[in-house]
Amino acid sequence: xxxxxxxxYMRFRERLFANSQLNLAFQGAKKxxxxxxxxxxxxxxxxxxxxxxxxxxxxxxxxxxRSVPVAKAKEEAFENLRQEASQxxxxxxxxxxxxxxxKQLKSRLSSNKKLASAFQAAKNSSVGIFLDDEFSxxxxxxxxxxxxxxxxxxxxxxxx
Numbered sequence: 748x749x750x751x752x753x754x755x756y757m758r759f760r761e762r763l764f765a766n767s768q769l770n771l772a773f774q775g776a777k778k779x780x781x782x783x784x785x786x787x788x789x790x791x792x793x794x795x796x797x798x799x800x801x802x803x804x805x806x807x808x809x810x811x812x813r814s815v816p817v818a819k820a821k822e823e824a825f826e827n828l829r830q831e832a833s834q835x836x837x838x839x840x841x842x843x844x845x846x847x848x849x850k851q852l853k854s855r856l857s858s859n860k861k862l863a864s865a866f867q868a869a870k871n872s873s874v875g876i877f878l879d880d881e882f883s884x885x886x887x888x889x890x891x892x893x894x895x896x897x898x899x900x901x902x903x904x905x906x907x
Contacts, residue, residue: 755785759800769804772811781818783811793841794822835863836870838877838888848878848893855897862897865904876904 763770776783776796786797791814798807825846829839832849835856839845856863869876875888882903883890891900901907 752785755800759785762804766804768808772808776811776815779815779819781815781822789814791817792821793825793846794818835866836874836876837866838875845878852878852891852893859897861901865901869904 763773773783780794782795784795784797785800787799787801788797789799789802789810790797796811796814796818798810802810822841825839825841828846828849831853832839837849837852839849856866866876869889873887877888877890878893879890880892880894881890882892882895889904891903895903
């Protein structure tokens, strides 16, 4: 809840107390560890959903019942990807672009041993790796341009 949403929340809270079905839908999201954010539209994300507060209670209940399992599945799939990526020292954010960048790199890592070794070398040197559309170096981390060639990435990670 953002500070500017306090009034919106207070009005919405009254709706939760007045409608046991709406309250039950929120409890289901909580049970599934899916966060619910008050918003201007309905959206499903990785591990959370946005609900349109101007919608009817019935529309919100229907959306939550349909979208909470999707958000939960997205979170579980992301956690699997995150664990897989961490084997190469790659840190992932739960954003669509970060997930797509890793998927773009994933097959290259499994098919190019030199590339995988360069990522391992960075990881073994305690350098965090983030995926981006350009190369950069920060204190204790690097950003790897996933659009670059394998050779360019290898040279960057090995400092050549």
